[in-house]
Amino acid sequence: MFKHILLPTDGTELSRAAVESGFAMAKGIDAKVTVLHVGTPFHVFAADSAALTDTRGEYEGHMKAKGAEIAGAVEAEAKKKGVNCRSAFVVSEQPYEAIIKTARDEGCDLILMASHGRKGVKGLLLGSETQKVLTHSSIPVLVYR
């Protein structure tokens, strides 16, 4: 059935929990896992403090380091759980597009993601990226909460 699960994460607590549940699920049904982190490109005008004070080069360095940090933590966790896991890092303006594209390119048959991410306004009942992935994906989506 599901043989390859894509787990997009932005490093927030809920998305970490989603990744963990994804590992448990993958182990149960003997599937492999790709964990994806999507970075935001550099903007001249930005509200993100790192993007405000850094030059483009520094910002990209920071972003890659953060991506590597998330990937490293995830892979260590996967190893501990005995799950076949690979991590990917993509820079994209539209995380949902990157998520769907990666799922398609990697041949994933399920996307498992948290109901809310970093930008989640708590009052919103479903996160914006999750909603966009749900709208545009042709692959089944499991929304974790």
Add this chain to the structure above:
Amino acid sequence: MYKHILIPTDGSPTADKAVEGGIEFARDAKARVTLFTAVPEYQPPSEAQIMSRHLVVPLWEYERTSRDKAEAILEPAAARVRAAGVPCDTSYAESDHPYRAIIESAENRGCDLILMSSHGRTGLSEFWYGSEAREVLTHSRIPTLVYR
């Protein structure tokens, strides 16, 4: 991991696809399945209907036909689930808000996953996910797998 999956269906071909996917997933995950459907609530006859001697369906009759309708949707699907060697039971509710009935039923039965099709009978196919799937996603506290 997921041990008890609620699969809501309205008997439409798109919902059927979710049932098929659910069967495979449940078999892999060694989970059991509860098939669920919601049928419309009884509408008490309006005064105008009574005054005009419009044919009034009594509640008990309505409930009987509801049960038959639900069974007609659930039983063929349940037979397919059982044929695949997956333990399965069925449940239905009279509700004008299927998403509420779906969530309530999942919670009451201790389901740990809701697996449903992106569209049911009323979904416009241009929109990715149908109104019930959207409502369930919005209100459910249980992880929900939306099947395309």
